Amino acid sequence: MTEERDEASHSSSSNFRERIRDIKWASLVKMSKQWLRNPLNMALFLWILVVAVSGAILFMVMTGMLNAVLPKKSQRDVWFEVNNQILNALFTLMCLYQHPKRFYHLVLLCRWKQEEDDAKALEKVYCEKGARKPNERFHMMVVVLLLHLNCFAQYALCGLNLGFRRSERPPVGVGICVSFAIAAPAAAGLYTILSPLGKEYGDEENPVDSKVSLERRYSFASRDDESDLEWRGGVLDIWEDIKVSYLSLLCTFCVFGWNMERIGFGNMYVHIATFVLFCLAPFFIFNLAAINIDNEVVREGLGYMGIVLCVFGLLYGGFWRIQMRKRFKLPGYSFCCGRPAVADCTLWLFCCWCSLAQEVRTANAYEIVEDKLCKRREEEVIKVDEDGVVDPSCLPEKMNTTMASSSSISLSRPSGDEALSPPSPPFIHREAT
Known part of the structure; x- marks a missing residue:
């Protein structure tokens, strides 16, 4: 044996x-390096790293593994409370950042307009390969409600940790909140995998946007060469459109959300709420967490950590600037080690209002046609002389070809009693005299 x-x-x-x-x-x-180049993945990695370190310290304090290093009970209590509050703050911030999008998904599920983009947006998030599933509305509603339960359980746990000292904290309430906060997302993940949302069906078809709106299909825009697209003005050219500059300064969050929605990057209110939480929530969460800690140095450290995280919340704007530049193939800046993504984040960290104003000016200068930036038609002015004759050199290439073909057809017709209708060039703009 x-x-x-x-x-x-x-x-x-x-x-x-x-x-x-x-x-x-x-x-x-x-x-791994490719994955870390994404700013969102980098932030997630740092969050996981801090959670792992604080969780390990908390576990070792609870199990007595650090009794030799921390012989006094008061020292162990301080370390326990510090790491407990750090974990509480990090998980609460993660729920706060995710909750606006989860509320938006709940609104889409409640109104559920199959013929519009509501169902397609939800299918991309919750369905396998973004394909339509049987009874998908019910199954997605279950998942979304479980995710909401996770957020509310974490908020309740945060209230217990901030409102009571460790000796006064009700253990039953803490246990219930921790159980629901852990079990709800785990159940949501399992349900997504085991339900029809995570299964593939042989007869399913990926949803195709066959009904392109007339506004996008027949928009008065001319497609430019993608290499000709550029930012409208420099980052510091605030005087090019002073109205946009003032709005970017005084209503940063609202202008940012409005600009993201009109260029096709999601709901305006979700962006506004998420950006506000990124820039303000860490300050309040970490300063409230420091109240129940008796060590003055640790309290100040948590307060400064909240301020630093609020400043780095501006990287939310830098992340979406990167997405805007990549989707519309706009030129990137290379003043930060030759990496445009780092340059975009640096612009938002040190000059967020100027960067936002440049993005808004660029979106104003173009129209979006099938997820591409195109020059607005009203910018293409066709010059007409005093006699009302169009100058062919000022016509776009396609329009010039159309006029030439129309003229040749009209000249080839025999003269007679038939009424001939002269060709009328479209989109003629007469300059004001």
């Missing part, structure tokens, strides 16, 4: 070593 056990353990260890050797570490490192 012992020899068989030894052989089994030896074979399992050898198989484990072979599997480790089969891992392509170079490709894994390359994928």
Whole structure:
């Protein structure tokens, strides 16, 4: 028996070593670097790192593994409360950042207009491969309600941690809140996988936007070469449109959300609420968490941490500037190590109002036709001389070709009693004399 056990353990260890050797570490490192280049993934990685460190310290304090380092009970209580409040603040901030989008999804599910983009937006988030599923509204409603339960349980736990000291905190209430805060997202994930939302059906088809709106299909815009697209003015050219500059300064959050919605990056109110929470919530959460900590240095440290996180909340605008530049193929700045993404984030950190004004001016200068920026038709002025004759050199190429073909057709017709209708060039703009 012992020899068989030894052989089994030896074979399992050898198989484990072979599997480790089969891992392509170079490709894994390359994928990790590529993943970290996304600013959102980088922020998520830092959040996970801080949660892991604070959670490990809290676990070691609770299990007595640090009794040799922290011999006094008062010291252990301070370390417990500090890490407990840090974890509470981080999880509360994560729920606050996610809750505006979850409320928006709940609104879409309540009104549920299948013929519009509501169902398609939800299918991209909750359905496998973004395809339509049977009874998808009911299943998505279950998932969204479970995610809301997760947020509200975390808010209740945050209230208990901020409103009571450790000795006065009700353990039953803390246990119930922690249980629901952990179980709700886990149940939502399992339900998404096991329900029809996570299954593939042979006869399903990916939703195709076959009904393109007339406004987008026949918009008065001419498609430019994508290489000709550029930002409207420099970052510091605030005098180019002083009205936009003042609005960007005085109503930053509202202007940002409005601009994101009109260029196709989501709901305006979701962007406004999320941006406000990114820039204000850390200050209040960390300063409230510091109230129940007796150490003065730690209290000040938590307060400064909240201020720093509020400043870095401006990176939310930098993230969406990156998305705007990539989607519409706008030129990037290379003053930060030659990396446009880093330059976009730097612009929002050190000159957020100027950067927002430039984005709004750029969106004003173009029209969006099928998710591409195109020059507005009213900017293409066709010059007409004093006799009302159009100068062909000022016509766009397509319009000039159309006029030439129309003229040749009219000249080839035989003269007679038939009434001939002269060609009328479209979109003629007479200059004001």
